[in-house]
Amino acid sequence: MRTVRLDWAALATVALLLGCAQVDSVGVATAEIHPQLRVVSSAFATEVSVVLFRGAGGFTRL
Numbered sequence: 080m081r082t083v084r085l086d087w088a089a090l091a092t093v094a095l096l097l098g099c100a101q102v103d104s105v106g107v108a109t110a111e112i113h114p115q116l117r118v119v120s121s122a123f124a125t126e127v128s129v130v131l132f133r134g135a136g137g138f139t140r141l
Contacts, residue, residue, distance in 0.1 A: 107133055107141065111133050111134060112131055112132070112133060112141065113131070113132050113133075113134070113135055114129055114130070114131050114132075115129070115130045115131075115132060116128070116129055117129075
């Protein structure tokens with residue numbers, strides 16, 4: 080079994096992405112939300128970032 084260690088920088092990055100800007104997303108259908116995922120892993124850490132966009136064009140960040 081492989082253990083993945085998340086470092087504090089990766090957790091801080093995710094927290095900043097989730098809490099930086101707030102856009103009114105009331106009334107946005109789930110089908111209109113498109114995530115952009117980025118996962119980078121090394122022997123020492125794994126970084127995961129997720130950004131949600133409204134619409135397939137990816138111009139409106141939620």
